[in-house]
Amino acid sequence: MRNPAHIGEPRDQAWRDRAACKGSDLDWFPTPTQDASAQLAVCRGCRVIAACRRDADATEAPGLECYGIRGGETPVMRMARRGTYMRRRGA
Ligand code: SF4
Numbered sequence: 001m002r003n004p005a006h007i008g009e010p011r012d013q014a015w016r017d018r019a020a021c022k023g024s025d026l027d028w029f030p031t032p033t034q035d036a037s038a039q040l041a042v043c044r045g046c047r048v049i050a051a052c053r054r055d056a057d058a059t060e061a062p063g064l065e066c067y068g069i070r071g072g073e074t075p076v077m078r079m080a081r082r083g084t085y086m087r088r089r090g091a
Pocket of ligand 1: 070071
């Protein structure tokens with residue numbers, strides 16, 4: 001199953017190898033209406049949460065749609081923190 005440790009460019013592999021979600025059977029790409037509390041609980045115990053959040057911020061374009069749990073945040077939580085809003089690519 002795909003998880004956030006597989007998102008983005010194959011750089012910074014060191015932190016990805018220590019991701020708590022690595023090998024997890026949880027769905028790391030829930031829809032906005034699905035409960036993501038189990039995934040967020042895994043993130044809270046993740047040793048690389050800061051690196052994961054920095055990677056999300058570096059790889060997701062401001063104002064564009066983003067996906068998946070990353071850095072202890074859902075897409076809606078990330079956009080709220082950044083002060084951006086959901087907008088589809090090309091819109
Ligand atoms: S913070 Fe969450 S999404 Fe990021 S690597 Fe850790 S467990 Fe995975």
